[in-house]
Amino acid sequence: xxxxxxxxxxxxxxxxxxxxxxxxxxxxxxxxxxxxxxxxxxxxxxxxxxxxxxxxxxxxxxxxxxxxxxxxxxxxxxxxxxxxxxxxxxxxxxxxxxxxxxxxxxxxxxxxxxxxxxxxxxxxxxxxxxxxxxxxxxxxxxxxxxxxxxxxxxxxxxxxxxxxxxxxxxxxxxxxxxxxxxxxxxxxxxxxxxxxxxxxxxxxxxxxxxxxxxxxxxxxxxxxxxxxxxxxxxxxxxxxxxxxxxxxxxxxxxxxxxxxxxxxxxxxxxxxxxxxxxxxxxxxxxxxxxxxxxxxxxxxxxxxxxxxxxxxxxxx
Numbered sequence: 487x488x489x490x491x492x493x494x495x496x497x498x499x500x501x502x503x504x505x506x507x508x509x510x511x512x513x514x515x516x517x518x519x520x521x522x523x524x525x526x527x528x529x530x531x532x533x534x535x536x537x538x539x540x541x542x543x544x545x546x547x548x549x550x551x552x553x554x555x556x557x558x559x560x561x562x563x564x565x566x567x568x569x570x571x572x573x574x575x576x577x578x579x580x581x582x583x584x585x586x587x588x589x590x591x592x593x594x595x596x597x598x599x600x601x602x603x604x605x606x607x608x609x610x611x612x613x614x615x616x617x618x619x620x621x622x623x624x625x626x627x628x629x630x631x632x633x634x635x636x637x638x639x640x641x642x643x644x645x646x647x648x649x650x651x652x653x654x655x656x657x658x659x660x661x662x663x664x665x666x667x668x669x670x671x672x673x674x675x676x677x678x679x680x681x682x683x684x685x686x687x688x689x690x691x692x693x694x695x696x697x698x699x700x701x702x703x704x705x706x707x708x709x710x711x712x713x714x715x716x717x718x719x720x721x722x723x724x725x726x727x728x729x730x731x732x733x734x735x736x737x738x739x740x741x742x743x744x745x746x747x748x749x750x751x752x753x754x755x756x757x758x759x760x761x762x763x764x765x766x767x768x769x770x771x772x773x774x775x776x777x778x779x780x781x782x783x784x785x786x787x788x789x790x791x792x793x794x795x796x797x798x799x800x801x802x
Contacts, residue, residue: 513629513684516540519601521594521618523554526635527607529663532558533692535587542597543590551590561664598626603688605657607635610760615639616647623648631681633657637708638761641701642674651676655685658705669694674701703765712761713774718746723780729798747798751791759785
């Protein structure tokens, strides 16, 4: 019995020591490069800069980046109105410090030389993303972690375009990034524990609540949300209920802030179609991923939702 106790103590001490060593090796992210100046990229850049990170936001043109910076400034003003309602001077200082941490560039290759973390938030296109990561892989330091904000593509396939599969993971933020608290941290079979823990720590450092998930289609939220929205469309296609009644039912019966058709229009019908088509190609026999004739028709007619003025509903 005494031997067993001593053995346990030694084992526990050894495990604790190993954990401490692993923790010591974790990368503390200080410098962040965000590729893509759209809503998601700008939002990620904002929260990273606001939490004290040095951030470079990259896009193809200065015009896009000026628009992104203006959007970040406006977003910061909205944040300070709530966060520093009674302290306008503190709010102004917060905005100034955040913007000081942020710079922009049109040359991704040049800025990755001195970055700890690259977060990609560009168009949802496998080939374009692969080409970007393949190019940056040649110039980024060995310690640099690569992450994608993709919501529908496999992180593993993106990682395979680089030589740093162990330093590659998913960081899926939600729109609007400054307001939404969740980040899905995706670990592929090749992602090292050190990288995974570094991504978790970074997510917490920017004020988010991370959840972890394996590299499965849609991760957690979209894997549940997209099939739900598609089933609502099928319910409507069969004539079982009107889209208006389906939306009311889910808002009043399930407590959702938006019904599935309102949400589809908000997200963009083209985005939803792109996701479901991609999943269908991966798992053609999965009924949850079956395409919708009605959704395809609306997208073909350029009725993409709120952004075009018409989707399942019309918008003025």
